[in-house]
Amino acid sequence: MFEKLEKQTLSGRVYTQLQRLITGGEWKIGSRIPREADLMEQLGVSRNTLREAIRGLVQVGLLETRQGDGTFVTASSELSAILNKRMSRSSVIEALELQHALDREAAALACLRRTDEELERMEHYSKLCRETLDGPDHDAYKDADWNLHVTIMKASRNRLLLDLYESLFEKLQISILFNRFIPGTRYDVGHPALISAIRDRDPERAMQAVDDYIMHFKAPHLEADDPANSPRNGE
Amino acid sequence: MFEKLEKQTLSGRVYTQLQRLITGGEWKIGSRIPREADLMEQLGVSRNTLREAIRGLVQVGLLETRQGDGTFVTASSELSAILNKRMSRSSVIEALELQHALDREAAALACLRRTDEELERMEHYSKLCRETLDGPDHDAYKDADWNLHVTIMKASRNRLLLDLYESLFEKLQISILFNRFIPGTRYDVGHPALISAIRDRDPERAMQAVDDYIMHFKAPHLEADDPANSPRNGE
DNA sequence: AAGAACCAATCATCCTACCTTTAGAAAGGA
DNA sequence: TCCTTTCTAAAGGTAGGATGATTGGTTCTT
Numbered sequence: 001m002f003e004k005l006e007k008q009t010l011s012g013r014v015y016t017q018l019q020r021l022i023t024g025g026e027w028k029i030g031s032r033i034p035r036e037a038d039l040m041e042q043l044g045v046s047r048n049t050l051r052e053a054i055r056g057l058v059q060v061g062l063l064e065t066r067q068g069d070g071t072f073v074t075a076s077s078e079l080s081a082i083l084n085k086r087m088s089r090s091s092v093i094e095a096l097e098l099q100h101a102l103d104r105e106a107a108a109l110a111c112l113r114r115t116d117e118e119l120e121r122m123e124h125y126s127k128l129c130r131e132t133l134d135g136p137d138h139d140a141y142k143d144a145d146w147n148l149h150v151t152i153m154k155a156s157r158n159r160l161l162l163d164l165y166e167s168l169f170e171k172l173q174i175s176i177l178f179n180r181f182i183p184g185t186r187y188d189v190g191h192p193a194l195i196s197a198i199r200d201r202d203p204e205r206a207m208q209a210v211d212d213y214i215m216h217f218k219a220p221h222l223e224a225d226d227p228a229n230s231p232r233n234g235e
Numbered sequence: 236m237f238e239k240l241e242k243q244t245l246s247g248r249v250y251t252q253l254q255r256l257i258t259g260g261e262w263k264i265g266s267r268i269p270r271e272a273d274l275m276e277q278l279g280v281s282r283n284t285l286r287e288a289i290r291g292l293v294q295v296g297l298l299e300t301r302q303g304d305g306t307f308v309t310a311s312s313e314l315s316a317i318l319n320k321r322m323s324r325s326s327v328i329e330a331l332e333l334q335h336a337l338d339r340e341a342a343a344l345a346c347l348r349r350t351d352e353e354l355e356r357m358e359h360y361s362k363l364c365r366e367t368l369d370g371p372d373h374d375a376y377k378d379a380d381w382n383l384h385v386t387i388m389k390a391s392r393n394r395l396l397l398d399l400y401e402s403l404f405e406k407l408q409i410s411i412l413f414n415r416f417i418p419g420t421r422y423d424v425g426h427p428a429l430i431s432a433i434r435d436r437d438p439e440r441a442m443q444a445v446d447d448y449i450m451h452f453k454a455p456h457l458e459a460d461d462p463a464n465s466p467r468n469g470e
Numbered sequence: 471a472a473g474a475a476c477c478a479a480t481c482a483t484c485c486t487a488c489c490t491t492t493a494g495a496a497a498g499g500a
Numbered sequence: 501t502c503c504t505t506t507c508t509a510a511a512g513g514t515a516g517g518a519t520g521a522t523t524g525g526t527t528c529t530t
Contacts, residue, residue: 009302009513015294035480046515048283051481052290059250059291060317067244067481068522082295082317086398094395097340101396105336160329161336163321164399244482270511281484286512302512303492 014043014053022062023076032070061085080167099172100214102165107210108203109156118155126191249278249288257297258311267305318402334407335449337400342445343438344391353390361426
């Protein structure tokens with residue numbers, strides 16, 4: 001009969017609006033948001049209402065306030081922010097094992113669902129990896145590697161996997177850099193095998209390829225840090 | 236030389252205290268927390284400060300306020316609360332694929348890291364599943380099945396996997412129930428094979444067992460709901 | 471040029487006041 | 501007695517002001 005009318009608190013609506021600005025990219029990560037007085041005026045709400053909304057975004061991890069300085073954007077999605085919080089209590093090993101799980105699933109799904117266009121993009125980034133592996137520009141390799149993985153995630157057609165994966169970003173970057181300087185191994189070794197499997201739509205081989213390169217990443221961390229060896233895994 | 240002095244805002248500290256009460260279980264899910272006036276007094280802070288903390292917990296998803304009624308506990312961990320928010324926008328298929336990824340990894344790790352005591356618990360729950368599968372008590376089967384999976388997760392010695400898994404609970408329960416009423420298949424089929432593999436510490440067989448039973452769960456959802464068939468996967 | 475003192479911007483906290491919603495009690499009518 | 505309506509107290513929602521604390525930059529002194 002009637003459409004149900006808005007049933008959210010004012011500060012809740014302000015929260016949503018600000019959140020949209022952040023996730024939508026209007027407010028870039030690292031930038032300072034307008035001061036309280038300006039936002040009060042632009043939004044037409046009182047100081048308390050605005051502050052409650054901002055406090056919510058701070059606790060979720062999207063904003064960070066520094067007294068005497070301003071309020072700054074620190075993350076772009078709630079999931080990624082909370083997962084970051086959670087991740088700070090996790091070991092690199094745990095993150096790697098999660099990556100392993102996600103990579104395997106995505107690789108298998110990508111075999112079934114990938115488009116030719118996506119396959120081309122994978123090959124492009126793989127080529128970039130090869131080219132930058134021994135070069136001086138560490139970031140270039142890192143980016144190419146990351147883009148390759150994300151492309152595979154997207155080809156799996158599962159936003160949930162992709163969102164989780166992107167939230168792992170920071171923790172995994174550490175590992176990528178960490179491993180890059182270990183001599184005697186080429187860490188793009190898994191890429192060609194993986195992409196070839198995805199090209200042939202062969203999930204078994206794809207997962208095997210993932211196993212292989214995750215093993216390489218994991219090995220250096222394992223000696224001193226295997227949870228099986230240190231029962232300090234409590235809360 | 237000097238211990239670094241507290242560097243958190245007051246409302247931030249209040250947030251942490253309240254959060255501990257929730258995650259610690261002092262404040263049960265569904266219960267109403269003391270009213271603002273009482274908390275102000277007990278914590279020794281002003282209403283604004285308290286409200287900012289509460290607002291934070293509301294946005295994270297741990298609390299829910301109802302004007303004129305009170306404030307109630309709705310979840311017990313930040314990750315699970317946010318993941319629930321996120322999950323409500325996901326299909327059952329996406330959740331199942333994430334479960335697949337987590338189950339596989341946990342099964343493989345459990346092969347390496349399980350204790351004999353954990354193996355016994357798995358066998359216990361598996362037995363419970365068999366006994367309750369055809370019985371009238373749906374919840375008993377659901378619980379046994381869930382406990383079995385969680386035991387495997389714990390045996391993997393990776394808190395991160397376990398936390399994510401527990402956050403999937405609600406969405407996956409739907410699927411478990413959904414599948415239980417499809418005739419002609421016994422859905423505990425995968426359990427014996429999985430546990431046998433974990434007993435023998437054989438990751439390959441364990442993962443194969445996971446593949447098998449997830450396939451069963453997934454099949455009924457697939458016909459109408461394969462993301463590969465419907466390109467409505469955007470945001 | 472280096473250091474100290476100052477100042478303006480900004481968030482943090484607290485306070486009081488009033489409004490809106492809700493649940494439940496009280497009153498009234500059938 | 502039972503149902504409906506009305507009233508009321510309690511709880512959270514919103515508002516605006518006053519003051520304190522921190523930070524970054526500027527200006528002044530040496």
